[in-house]
Amino acid sequence: MLVFIHTWTYYPHMTELARESLQVDRLRRTTIPRDILTAAGIPPGSVLVAHVDERGRIVLESPQLLLEQLQDAIAAGIAARATSDATAEGRDPAQEPAGSMAEELLTERAAEALAEADDDNPAGSPVDDSAGGLPRDPGGASARAEVNGDGPA
Amino acid sequence: MSNDPTSGPVPGLVPGPGAPAVSPRTGVPEQQQGNDPVPALPAPSEGQEFAGPRAPLVLDASFVLAVLQRDPRTTELLDCLPGSVLLSVNLGEVFYKVYEKSGLAPTQVEPVLRAFGVDLVDLPAAAARHFPALRAIDRAARTSAKAAGAKAGNLSLADVSVLGYARETGLPVLTGDRHWTNLRDHGLDVVVHLY
Numbered sequence: 001m002l003v004f005i006h007t008w009t010y011y012p013h014m015t016e017l018a019r020e021s022l023q024v025d026r027l028r029r030t031t032i033p034r035d036i037l038t039a040a041g042i043p044p045g046s047v048l049v050a051h052v053d054e055r056g057r058i059v060l061e062s063p064q065l066l067l068e069q070l071q072d073a074i075a076a077g078i079a080a081r082a083t084s085d086a087t088a089e090g091r092d093p094a095q096e097p098a099g100s101m102a103e104e105l106l107t108e109r110a111a112e113a114l115a116e117a118d119d120d121n122p123a124g125s126p127v128d129d130s131a132g133g134l135p136r137d138p139g140g141a142s143a144r145a146e147v148n149g150d151g152p153a
Numbered sequence: 154m155s156n157d158p159t160s161g162p163v164p165g166l167v168p169g170p171g172a173p174a175v176s177p178r179t180g181v182p183e184q185q186q187g188n189d190p191v192p193a194l195p196a197p198s199e200g201q202e203f204a205g206p207r208a209p210l211v212l213d214a215s216f217v218l219a220v221l222q223r224d225p226r227t228t229e230l231l232d233c234l235p236g237s238v239l240l241s242v243n244l245g246e247v248f249y250k251v252y253e254k255s256g257l258a259p260t261q262v263e264p265v266l267r268a269f270g271v272d273l274v275d276l277p278a279a280a281a282r283h284f285p286a287l288r289a290i291d292r293a294a295r296t297s298a299k300a301a302g303a304k305a306g307n308l309s310l311a312d313v314s315v316l317g318y319a320r321e322t323g324l325p326v327l328t329g330d331r332h333w334t335n336l337r338d339h340g341l342d343v344v345v346h347l348y
Contacts (some may be wrong), residue, residue: 081254
């Protein structure tokens with residue numbers, strides 16, 4: 001059985017909108033009838049993701065739906081973890097800020113970079129950049145001129 | 154493709170030196186000076202054609218995480234996912250941050266990125282060769298900021314991976330890290346889109 005899940009409208013309480021038989025050939029190829037695709041609201045050129053569910057049904061889903069499911073799961077996971085952490089530490093879970101994963105990552109990167117920041121090759125020292133063609137006098141006027149193609153011949 | 158200064162930029166691919174940060178919504182270079190904050194961008198009016206970045210781009214992990222957390226600034230940028238590149242080091246950042254915050258495993262995240270047509274790529278050696286120069290640019294920006302009494306950011310290993318790959322391929326990057334936009338004044342010739 002082929003089940004089309006293209007929008008939340010049809011899932012999980014699916015209403016059958018169309019039914020057609022289709023043939024699987026010797027090479028196990030098949031063509032999904034146009035009426036089925038139309039009924040599922042799938043326009044030409046769409047990208048779908050196929051998987052087999054626990055009942056042996058082949059499910060085709062739009063990537064957008066997969067993303068929405070993942071976003072929901074992440075939001076639920078973050079909320080659950082925040083509640084658990086707040087409760088364990090005696091804080092009011094309702095007052096816990098959601099927090100941005102992206103902002104946290106950028107903050108962690110900045111801290112990591114600060115720890116890595118080396119002073120053994122301070123600004124102004126030559127950098128061998130034979131591969132990249134980048135400034136050998138980083139930040140200096142000659143460096144910018146070189147990158148601009150205005151450097152000395 | 155390398156960025157040999159003698160060959161000059163490739164039109165439409167390799168941006169010129171000091172390429173400005175470009176607004177993702179308008180496609181117009183932002184008027185940013187030094188370390189001044191990037192002004193908030195007006196939302197496009199209804200019916201206005203989206204003129205932001207187009208795939209292929211090099212996606213920073215910060216953008217992917219913002220998408221996964223429904224950051225409203227990424228709503229109009231989902232079309233940038235198919236055909237864009239996410240480096241494995243950034244994929245790892247996405248994995249660990251999602252797991253750390255929500256408990257979801259990498260196997261729950263990766264199929265969605267693949268379904269969207271995101272190209273998951275290992276860092277090639279050619280991109281790694283840009284690391285020393287990128288770190289030098291970063292140092293120069295930091296030295297300049299210190300001299301001006303301003304606070305400057307730093308490039309992490311993940312940062313230079315993204316920027317090194319972008320320099321090597323000539324692709325623009327899409328990130329939430331505004332420090333990258335400051336580096337153009339110090340020789341970074343990569344187009345940086347902020348979400």
